[in-house]
Amino acid sequence: MHKINIDEIPERSINKNYMEGVSIRYLIVEEFGAPNFEMRYFELQKGAKTSFDKHAYEHEVFVLRGKGRLVVNGKDYYLRLNDAVLIEPWEEHQLFQVGDEPFGFLCIVPNGVSKSKYQIPLDYRNFSNK
Secondary structure: OOOOOHHHOOOEEOOOHHHOOEEEEEEEOHHHOOOOEEEEEEEEOOOOEOOOEOOOOOEEEEEEEOEEEEEEOOEEEEEOOOOEEEEOOOOOEEEEEEOOOOEEEEEEEEOOHHHHHHOOOHHHHOOOOO
16 A cells, blocks of 8 residues: 655646656555556646647546647546546547646556656655655
């Protein structure tokens, strides 16, 4: 069993030009003994967007803060607090912040996705507030 509070986890910017204003916090990861999935919290500041993406694995999104727009295979879906979404394998998708407050959501993916996609070194998984 592993328990952690989101406030104990440092917020990390995703240092890619196309994802300015996007931060991530790793809540549950393989290093904690999770055998199959990672749970991450993303937050998009005003005007921010995630990368345009398409991949072999599914992922789930659950909105915890603000409003967003999800584009899947060219179709717009507006998201708000407590919405849950399944993005199936190979669906083209991108998330955008909408409105005045940051857009925060959980994103659940198979283990190893963050390391390969964002090249996040293990020191990013140092869960202290230092």
